[in-house]
Amino acid sequence: MNFDIFLFYLFATLALLSAFCTVTSKNPIHSVLFLVFVFFNTAGLLILLGVEFLAMLFLIVYVGAVAVLFLFVMMMLNVKISESTSAIYRYLPIGLFLSILFLFEIYLIVEGDLNSIDVVEFSKLDYSVLQNEFLVNTLWVDSVISPTNVDVIGSVLFTYYSYFFIMASFILLVAMIGAIALTLHRRSDVRRQDIYKQLQRDFEGSTYLVDKKF
């Protein structure tokens, strides 16, 4: 069997199995760890696709940051064992609705022409002059020029999709400010440390006579 195919099935199976375990396992910590495993397998699938940049970002963002915070909160909350199985039926309708919606979206994407995305145009951009009908199938130019993942994604993201990029960053900014605004409440009676003041203190400034009777 082709090794790539074998790897694909391995990663896909493990991802699905651990995704199932994420939903069903009783202990929330186990759930999070299974979720991490799902992310790992997905990163493996992305590497198989040849988009190693995205795979690494996936690991950094989801596993290295998001899931760690999940785990952190789960451990602090001390939720030992989750509620009984009857709760599953409560969440079933909305879960079903979301998954059907998601399936429909994937169907739409797969149905639509994938080639219409500009990425393909970009990869032909530089050397379209060199291509003739004999070279189309082998694409020797690819092995000569071969722009890396990062080049391609960067060139598309910061040109064609720059507005979306900026919009996404603004949404994140709003979320961040929102989180800060929710948790920020100033109390006047708290004594805070002023590092500059502390460092500026010297002997003369900090010793003085107090005129007070004991």
Added chain:
Amino acid sequence: MTVFLIVLNVVLKSLALIVPLLVAVAYLTLLERKVMASMQQRRGPNIVGLFGLLQPLADGLKLLVKETILPSSANTVIFIMAPIVTFLLALLIWAVIPFGESMVLVDLNVGVLFVFAISSLGVYGIITAGWSSNSKYAFLGALRSAAQMVSYEVSIGLIIMCVLLCAGSLNLTEIVKAQKEIWYCVPLFPLFLMFFVSALAETNRAPFDLPEAEAELVSGYNTEYAAMGFALFFLGEYANMILMCSMVNIFFLGGWLPLFDVVPFNLIPGVIWFGLKTTGLLFVFVWVRAAFPRYRYDQLMRLGWKVFLPFSLGWVLFISGIFVGLDWLV
């Protein structure tokens, strides 16, 4: 037959990387004890072998033959998994580190991101160890450690971004080659210092060793571990130390490049240069441990979020501004 040869090739290559690494870790512990001892005017280990040179092997043997204890209230599967994960991740990164010109196991195009991704996974070993031990000391140590590592990763990421902007590549070999004219520690000196301090914090070393503050937390997240479990954590931690020093070396001190590209210097092979620089940085790690008192936790967080983060963010803007303004972008 060919499959067998391929497997043999991979196994031999990995062993050729892992065995020297483990020896390096063993002798790093000896170096630490000896250097600390001489800084505190003691002798350090000098009984086992000549000048105590066999001490690390004796320590390893002791840990190996001790009894493995599983706490009865621990979550056994995760408890056993945590040290293995830590050790595995510490070994995994070494696959992409270039020791010399084309002396690298896997020359990834996204090498820097790989290193960053895997080192950010190191938190998992620690946090799961702390939680699964079901002990207050271990849990508090793990929480401190995780918070600290996550905080300092942010500034490390931004500093790496500056280096990437200068080198114009995510490939570690390319980054070293880009420093042919001048090591990045000269034009990016503040970043070099910040990266070094962040590396100290990332590896939970003194003066940022709050996760295992002996006086408060016994020994932090690995309190409940005995024998090999503890040894794996120990090996992972020290392998990470060597790794962070290699990263400082690759990003700022020109990796395997000689000090000056003239005759007496460039006759020495690049691997020796790499080793010399990394060892020098490791010495500074130990030196810092002997010289500085431990930070308080709020000071640590303040340094990470209020000093390093804005400063490195500013440097990213500054460097990209210079590059765009002077049209230096590769």
